[in-house]
Amino acid sequence: MIQLKAVEKRYDDGFVALKDINLELHSGHINVLIGPSGCGKTTTMKMLNRLINPTSGEIYIKDKEISTMNPVELRRQIGYVIQHIGLFPHMTIAQNVSVVPKLLKWEKGKTKERVDELLEMVGLDPSIYRDRYPSELSGGQQQRIGVIRALAAEPDIILMDEPFSALDPISREQLQNELVDLQKKVKKTIVFVTHDMDEALKIADRIIIMQEGTIVQNDTPEEVLRRPKNDFVRDFIGTNRLHKSDELPPLQELLNEKMVTADMNMGFARAVSVMRRQKVDSLLVVNEEKRLEGYVSIFDVIDNYEEEAMSLADILKRVEHVLTRDQTVEEGLTLMTEHQLSYVPVIGENETLLGVITRGTIVVDERYVHTNS
Amino acid sequence: MEFITELFQYMTRNWDLLLDLAIEHLIMVLIGVGMALVVGVTLGIICARFKKVAGVILSIANIIQIIPSLALLAILMVYFGLGFYTVVVGLFLYSLMPIIRNTYVGLKEVDKSISEAGRGLGMTSMQLLSKVQLPLALPFLMAGLRVAAVIAVGVAALAPMIGGDGLGREIFAGINTMNDIRIYAGAIPAALLAIFADVILGFFEKYTKRKTSPAT
Numbered sequence: 001m002i003q004l005k006a007v008e009k010r011y012d013d014g015f016v017a018l019k020d021i022n023l024e025l026h027s028g029h030i031n032v033l034i035g036p037s038g039c040g041k042t043t044t045m046k047m048l049n050r051l052i053n054p055t056s057g058e059i060y061i062k063d064k065e066i067s068t069m070n071p072v073e074l075r076r077q078i079g080y081v082i083q084h085i086g087l088f089p090h091m092t093i094a095q096n097v098s099v100v101p102k103l104l105k106w107e108k109g110k111t112k113e114r115v116d117e118l119l120e121m122v123g124l125d126p127s128i129y130r131d132r133y134p135s136e137l138s139g140g141q142q143q144r145i146g147v148i149r150a151l152a153a154e155p156d157i158i159l160m161d162e163p164f165s166a167l168d169p170i171s172r173e174q175l176q177n178e179l180v181d182l183q184k185k186v187k188k189t190i191v192f193v194t195h196d197m198d199e200a201l202k203i204a205d206r207i208i209i210m211q212e213g214t215i216v217q218n219d220t221p222e223e224v225l226r227r228p229k230n231d232f233v234r235d236f237i238g239t240n241r242l243h244k245s246d247e248l249p250p251l252q253e254l255l256n257e258k259m260v261t262a263d264m265n266m267g268f269a270r271a272v273s274v275m276r277r278q279k280v281d282s283l284l285v286v287n288e289e290k291r292l293e294g295y296v297s298i299f300d301v302i303d304n305y306e307e308e309a310m311s312l313a314d315i316l317k318r319v320e321h322v323l324t325r326d327q328t329v330e331e332g333l334t335l336m337t338e339h340q341l342s343y344v345p346v347i348g349e350n351e352t353l354l355g356v357i358t359r360g361t362i363v364v365d366e367r368y369v370h371t372n373s
Numbered sequence: 374m375e376f377i378t379e380l381f382q383y384m385t386r387n388w389d390l391l392l393d394l395a396i397e398h399l400i401m402v403l404i405g406v407g408m409a410l411v412v413g414v415t416l417g418i419i420c421a422r423f424k425k426v427a428g429v430i431l432s433i434a435n436i437i438q439i440i441p442s443l444a445l446l447a448i449l450m451v452y453f454g455l456g457f458y459t460v461v462v463g464l465f466l467y468s469l470m471p472i473i474r475n476t477y478v479g480l481k482e483v484d485k486s487i488s489e490a491g492r493g494l495g496m497t498s499m500q501l502l503s504k505v506q507l508p509l510a511l512p513f514l515m516a517g518l519r520v521a522a523v524i525a526v527g528v529a530a531l532a533p534m535i536g537g538d539g540l541g542r543e544i545f546a547g548i549n550t551m552n553d554i555r556i557y558a559g560a561i562p563a564a565l566l567a568i569f570a571d572v573i574l575g576f577f578e579k580y581t582k583r584k585t586s587p588a589t
Contacts, residue, residue: 076494
C-alpha cells in the first residue's frame with residue numbers, strides 16, 4: 001500500500017537526511033522504523049503525510065504518487081499520533097477526537113457515535129470522559145485519546161511518532177499491549193517510529209532498522225534477532241538488550257530465595273497440598289539445619305501416596321547438580337543446558353540451601369537473553 | 374467632610390450631564406480600542422507568521438507607544454483637525470502596541486507539538502489559526518486588551534484638548550474655573566471607568582486562561 005522509490009532528502013545546508021530509500025511497507029501490519037537519533041526514521045515517516053517533502057524520489061500510497069495530492073486532503077486520510085501527545089488543551093476529549101471527522105464534514109450524529117465507540121474501545125467510559133479536558137486526564141489516558149483521535153475518521157494508514165516515549169514505564173507497557181490488541185481488531189497499516197528496541201520487538205510485525213539515512217535491515221523481529229545483518233544491527237540490538245553483558249553480576253544477584261522447601265518428615269498428603277498451592281512439581285527437602293538433603297517430585301509422592309507411615313525422607317532423591325555460592329552464572333547456565341534442568345539449587349557452607357537459580361530468573365533478566373541463546 | 378457633601382450634592386444635581394460625558398468617554402474608548410483590536414490582532418498574526426516583518430511592525434508600534442499621549446494627540450490634531458475622530462484615532466494608535474505584542478507572544482507561545490498535531494491531522498493554515506492557535510493565544514490577547522483599555526480610558530480624559538468630549542470636559546472645566554469639585558466630579562468617574570474595565574477584562578482573561586490550561 002505504501003511504497004517509497006529512490007527517496008532522498010537533502011537540506012539546504014547540504015545535510016543529507018535520507019539516501020536512496022526504497023521501501024515497501026506492509027499493509028495491515030505494524031511497521032516499526034527504528035534507529036539512533038538522526039538516522040532519518042522520523043523524516044521517512046513525516047514524508048508519508050507530506051509534513052516533509054522529499055528532495056527527489058517518489059512515494060506511492062495506494063498506487064497514487066502523493067506529491068500530486070493535496071497535502072491537507074492526504075493528511076485527513078492518514079491518522080497521526082505525535083510524540084508529545086499534542087491534544088488540543090482548549091477542546092474537550094470529544095472535540096479532540098472528532099477533529100478529523102469535523103474537518104471531513106461528517107454528520108453530527110455519526111461523529112458522536114464514533115467518538116463514544118472509540119472511547120469505549122480504549123476503556124474510557126464516554127459518559128465520564130466525553131466532556132473532560134485533556135488536563136484532567138493522566139498521561140496514559142491522554143495518549144489513548146491521541147491514538148483514537150488518529151483512528152477517528154477510519155483511515156487505513158496510521159503514523160505514530162514515538163507515541164509512548166513520554167510516558168512512564170508502566171503506562172508505556174500498558175499502551176503497547178493495548179496497541180497490539182487494538183491492531184488485531186482494526187488491522188490498519190501502522191508506521192511506528194521508535195528508538196526503543198524493546199518496544200519494537202514487542203509490537204512490530206516488521207522492523208526497519210535505519211542508520212545515517214539508509215535502511216540497514218528490513219525484516220520480521222524474529223529474523224532481526226536471529227540474523228542481524230551486520231555489526232551495526234547486532235550492536236543496536238545489543239546496546240538495548242545486552243548493555244551490561246560484559247559485566248556479569250554474581251550468582252547472588254539472580255538467586256531466588258523463595259524456593260519451595262519441605263522438611264524431611266513431611267507426610268505425602270501435606271507435600272501434595274504444598275505443591276498444589278505453590279504450583280510447583282517438585283520440592284527441595286532440607287533438614288533442621290537447612291542442609292539440602294535431596295528433592296522429591298510430584299510423581300514420586302503420588303506413587304507412594306498410600307504409604308501413610310512414610311515421609312519425604314524415605315523417597316527423596318539426591319540432587320546431582322548443585323552450584324556453590326562462588327560459582328558464576330555462566331556455569332549455572334551450562335549446567336542447566338547440559339542436563340536439561342529447569343533449576344539448580346545453590347548451596348553454601350555445610351551444604352545449607354541458599355536458594356535456586358532458574359531459567360526463568362535468568363531470562364527475565366534481559367541482559368542474559370542473548371548469552372542464553 | 375464638607376467638601377465631600379458638596380461634591381456629592383454637585384454630582385447628584387448634575388448626574389445626567391456626568392452620565393452623558395461618561396457614555397461619550399466610553400464610546401470613544403470602545404471605538405478606538407475596538408479598531409485597535411481588529412488591526413492589532415491582524416498585525417500580531419502577521420508578525421507571528423512572517424518573522425522578517427515582525428521586527429518592523431513591533432518597532433513602529435513601540436515608537437507610537439513611546440510618544441507622550443498629549444504630544445500624540447497634538448500631532449494628530451495637526452492632520453485630522455479638532456474633534457471626536459481625532460481622539461478616536463489617538464486612542465486607536467495608543468492601544469495598538471499592547472494588542473499586537475500580546476497576540477504575537479500568545480501565538481509564539483503555542484506549543485509546537487500542538488500546532489504540528491493540527492497540521493498532521495489535516496487542518497489548513499487558516500483552520501489551524503482559527504481553531505487552535507488563536508484560541509490558545511486568547512489569554513495573552515485578553516491581557517493585551519485589558520492593558521490597552523485601561524490606558525485608553527486615561528488618555529481619553531485628554532480629549533477636550535483637541536475638541537473631543539467625555540469626562541475630560543468636566544475636569545478641564547474645573548481647571549479653568551479653579552473649581553476643584555468639578556475636577557473631582559470628572560476624575561472620579563473616569564477612574565471608576567478604568568477600574569471597571571480592568572476588572573471586567575481581568576475576569577475574561579482568567580476565564581480564557583482556565584479554558585486553555587496546558588494538557589499536562
